[in-house]
Amino acid sequence: MNQITIRPANLEDRSLIRSISEGTWPSTYGHIISQEQIDFMLDWMYSDTSLAEQFEKGHQFFIANLNGKDIGFCSVSDESADKKEKNKKAYKLNKLYVLPAAHGTGTGKALLNKAIETAKDNNANSLFLQVNKHNNAYTFYLKNGFEKESEFKFDIGNGFYMDDYVMRLSF
Numbered sequence: 001m002n003q004i005t006i007r008p009a010n011l012e013d014r015s016l017i018r019s020i021s022e023g024t025w026p027s028t029y030g031h032i033i034s035q036e037q038i039d040f041m042l043d044w045m046y047s048d049t050s051l052a053e054q055f056e057k058g059h060q061f062f063i064a065n066l067n068g069k070d071i072g073f074c075s076v077s078d079e080s081a082d083k084k085e086k087n088k089k090a091y092k093l094n095k096l097y098v099l100p101a102a103h104g105t106g107t108g109k110a111l112l113n114k115a116i117e118t119a120k121d122n123n124a125n126s127l128f129l130q131v132n133k134h135n136n137a138y139t140f141y142l143k144n145g146f147e148k149e150s151e152f153k154f155d156i157g158n159g160f161y162m163d164d165y166v167m168r169l170s171f
Contacts, residue, residue: 003066009073013061013063022042032132074114075093078091090126091119092128108140130164
């Protein structure tokens with residue numbers, strides 16, 4: 001039986017978060033975007049400086065451990081239009097990655113549940129995310145109650161784009 005635990009991450013976990021990202025992105029995005037774009041985005045989002053800024057801005061990271069091994073993480077943040085207006089309070093699931101060898105173990109679902117719990121504990125009325133239109137995770141989110149809200153193509157620099165769906169789970 002698999003033993004999954006989820007713990008809060010801190011600044012000292014930046015290299016672990018980067019390592020898990022490097023272990024998941026090629027299989028997740030290798031058939032969707034170029035290796036050049038993968039490298040660009042990993043440097044953009046997972047450098048020590050970038051991760052420190054995310055922690056500083058209030059992003060909450062959680063590490064998933066399966067049978068004694070750290071194998072995934074997620075990140076959520078308060079993205080409310082007006083943080084004082086309760087009826088518009090929304091949290092964003094910024095990242096959720098599980099090493100390919102641990103797919104199918106329930107770890108992704110455990111991380112998603114932690115993100116939902118965090119949003120609810122902070123009085124949010126929804127959790128939204130962006131997912132690449134060709135990412136297999138799209139069906140994972142649909143199965144877990146998220147609905148496609150919109151789609152957009154976002155210029156991230158160096159001639160690269162994110163071509164995503166925005167999905168939302170309302171509570």
